[in-house]
Amino acid sequence: MTPDELRELFLFEHLDDTQLAWLVEHGQVEATRAGDPLLSEGQPATCFYVLLEGTVALQRTIGGETVEISRTDHRGSYFGATQAYLGAEVASKRIYQMTVVPITDVVMLQLPAEEFGAAFREWFPMAMHLLEGLFFGMQNTQAVVGQRERLLALGSLSAGLTHELNNPAAAAVRATAALRERVAGMRHKLAMLAQGSIDAATLPSLVRLQESAVERVAKAPKLEPMAASDLEDEVGDWLDEHGVAGGWDLAPTLVAGGLDVDWLATALGECPAAAREPAIRWLAYTVETETLMNEIEDATTRVSTLVGATKQYSQMDRAPFQVVDVHELLDSTLVMLGGKIGDGVRVVKEYDHDLPRLPAYAAELNQVWTNLIDNAVSAMSRQGVLTIRTFRSEASLVVEIGDTGTGIPAAVQSRIFEPFFTTKAFGEGTGLGLDISWRIVVNKHHGDIRVVSTPGDTRFQVWLPLNPGA
Numbered sequence: 078m079t080p081d082e083l084r085e086l087f088l089f090e091h092l093d094d095t096q097l098a099w100l101v102e103h104g105q106v107e108a109t110r111a112g113d114p115l116l117s118e119g120q121p122a123t124c125f126y127v128l129l130e131g132t133v134a135l136q137r138t139i140g141g142e143t144v145e146i147s148r149t150d151h152r153g154s155y156f157g158a159t160q161a162y163l164g165a166e167v168a169s170k171r172i173y174q175m176t177v178v179p180i181t182d183v184v185m186l187q188l189p190a191e192e193f194g195a196a197f198r199e200w201f202p203m204a205m206h207l208l209e210g211l212f213f214g215m216q217n218t219q220a221v222v223g224q225r226e227r228l229l230a231l232g233s234l235s236a237g238l239t240h241e242l243n244n245p246a247a248a249a250v251r252a253t254a255a256l257r258e259r260v261a262g263m264r265h266k267l268a269m270l271a272q273g274s275i276d277a278a279t280l281p282s283l284v285r286l287q288e289s290a291v292e293r294v295a296k297a298p299k300l301e302p303m304a305a306s307d308l309e310d311e312v313g314d315w316l317d318e319h320g321v322a323g324g325w326d327l328a329p330t331l332v333a334g335g336l337d338v339d340w341l342a343t344a345l346g347e348c349p350a351a352a353r354e355p356a357i358r359w360l361a362y363t364v365e366t367e368t369l370m371n372e373i374e375d376a377t378t379r380v381s382t383l384v385g386a387t388k389q390y391s392q393m394d395r396a397p398f399q400v401v402d403v404h405e406l407l408d409s410t411l412v413m414l415g416g417k418i419g420d421g422v423r424v425v426k427e428y429d430h431d432l433p434r435l436p437a438y439a440a441e442l443n444q445v446w447t448n449l450i451d452n453a454v455s456a457m458s459r460q461g462v463l464t465i466r467t468f469r470s471e472a473s474l475v476v477e478i479g480d481t482g483t484g485i486p487a488a489v490q491s492r493i494f495e496p497f498f499t500t501k502a503f504g505e506g507t508g509l510g511l512d513i514s515w516r517i518v519v520n521k522h523h524g525d526i527r528v529v530s531t532p533g534d535t536r537f538q539v540w541l542p543l544n545p546g547a
């Protein structure tokens with residue numbers, strides 16, 4: 078290459094004649110065929126490359142997967158030993174940080190890293206200091222951000238989960254204690270039955286009654302308090318009239334189990350008068366134990382649903398990059414954030430279930446929804462409507478998270494994606510939520526985040542390409 082040709086590359090445009098002559102002397106122009114390996118991540122960084130012709134893809138290995146970071150045919154693009162000029166204490170300068178693959182046949186200018194680094198330091202001493210400052214500054218920020226990123230994920234995960242698990246777990250414990258008491262009561266009653274206060278001939282019909290009561294419990298409608306109390310009055314009266322002592326205490330239980338006056342009249346018609354009260358008590362125990370067992374079943378089912386959602390949310394035991402249904406991700410995130418969203422916010426889902434599945438970093442997308450929903454909920458001060466919509470637009474799948482909160486003033490809108498930009502009080506927000514989301518969507522998924530906002534109507538849209546390779 079001639080000095081004049083070098084001068085045409087943006088990288089070298091203001092170098093003087095001696096510097097260009099140095100490059101001509103040390104540089105070597107080499108052609109490589111499409112697909113042949115050029116340089117690999119982790120190998121010793123011996124060479125600085127400048128693209129002269131063709132297209133290359135830059136790749137990195139993240140979590141065991143090869144990810145394309147970018148692709149370029151821009152003449153003058155450079156890669157390889159790009160940190161050669163940094164001081165010896167920088168470990169990363171000694172190995173290639175990326176793999177570069179020629180997509181077409183390419184021609185490159187190659188410069189030996191050691192010599193190029195030394196020349197660079199000598200030519201630009203002040204720029205060197207600035208670059209080093211920038212490099213170490215970035216490294217520190219990255220470390221802090223990375224840590225915070227993990228903490229954020231962990232924090233919202235465990236906060237949401239503990240809150241959500243607590244209610245059903247406590248309910249199950251409560252119901253189990255009550256069940257234990259009722260079962261003890263039944264054992265006691267059984268002893269009384271066995272002593273002969275009910276004659277042997279009545280027992281089979283009592284067992285039949287019990288079965289019928291169990292069926293009614295399963296089908297018992299959930300009553301409004303007013304309707305329930307009317308029925309309890311009727312049942313209480315009926316028991317009273319039929320000589321069942323303490324019938325008023327039993328009425329609520331019987332009514333909750335779907336046993337009304339008609340049923341009792343039919344059922345106890347078969348029963349001798351003396352056996353009526355023990356029979357009713359026995360039935361009340363049956364209703365109670367049934368109801369308690371249903372409660373326990375509901376609570377434990379809820380617990381396993383939550384555990385399932387946690388697995389889905391954190392993508393435990395799953396490959397980091399995989400083909401996913403965004404709706405599953407959104408739903409698990411909503412479950413995890415249930416406590417944070419609270420009762421004041423109505424969640425409206427407008428999912429397009431015909432959308433195709435999408436290749437994505439699932440756990441990280443969950444972090445994006447988490448951040449956007451968190452922002453939406455705090456913008457609404459926990460009162461309003463949260464709308465989660467999905468639709469397809471051109472070659473992208475779009476997830477829209479809308480809130481009816483304060484909105485984002487125009488002056489603020491241009492800054493919200495900056496790291497550490499926050500309008501929240503000290504200690505409430507770090508201003509990293511949207512920065513993290515941006516990096517996940519734009520850098521990792523080659524997508525886009527758009528926002529439109531007026532007071533009462535703010536929508537964040539996450540655009541994800543359906544075919545990221547294209």
Ligand SMILES: Nc1ncnc2c1ncn2[C@@H]1O[C@H](COP(=O)(O)OP(=O)(O)OP(=O)(O)O)[C@@H](O)[C@H]1O
Nearest residue numbers: 452453456484493499500501506507508509510511
């Ligand atoms: N849905 C929204 N409605 C109104 N303002 C919003 C909304 N989403 C984001 N913002 C504004 O953007 C700023 C930056 O958001 P970002 O999520 O990056 O940080 P943060 O929420 O302040 O803190 P962090 O998420 O780190 O706890 C917020 O402080 C807020 O002013």
Ligand SMILES: [Mg+2]
Nearest residue numbers: 448452510511
């Ligand atoms: Mg936030």
